[in-house]
Amino acid sequence: MQNMGDGSCPFEFNFDPATFKAGDVVSYRVTGSLEGFPFVGTLVEVHEDHVVLLSEPDNPESRVRGTRESRPVVAEADVI
Template sequence: MQGMGETGEACPFEFNFDPATFKPGDVVSYRVTGSLDGFPFVGTLVEVHDDHVVLLPDPTKPDERYRGTRESRPLVDESEIG
């Protein structure tokens, strides 16, 4: 996300990229498969499991949640996107 704004402008998000320390409330950058491949997305972790995470992509829509892989930038299957 660096370099996307004005010169010297910092990214407004502070991400956790360490899956070993993921906890609910952490903000992460995640990816989506398929037609959205390559675009960065921002979400908040609401659940952290041994093999996956559950993301809240939009705080104004608390019922919309995506399951993603547990890795530095979780991967969400495009079929999860509503």
Template sequence: MLGMGEGGCPFEFNTDPATFKVGDAVSYRVTGSLAGMPFAGVLLEVHDDHVVLTSDEQDPVSRMRATRESRPLVREEDVC
């Protein structure tokens, strides 16, 4: 992934689920065939037990429910 070598990651992610807020950038994971690949998204909603995020802020349909943990987990079947 571009920018992931020397010099670190070009993104700053919130990895503290206790401080998640709408608009935070997060690194998330996906189950199934996409497991192990890193994804970046933005939080649209923050709830006590889950979050809703998007990988494309310009696409209003791109919404995925995920677990509320340091790297939220999205079920493969929920990927938009």
């Protein structure tokens, strides 16, 4: 990613689960062997207790379910 050494980021994230809406870009986490790595996804559905996001922007089939929190958590089995 460009300019990452100076603290900038090419993405603008929504970290407030109370304001999540479809189309928001979020940083999410994955459990298991991918724990600790940051991922970027776009919310496609927002529910009271979970969200559904696209993990790959060019693949509408890449929908995964995550928790509804500032950085949603997705099960590793759902992304592999």
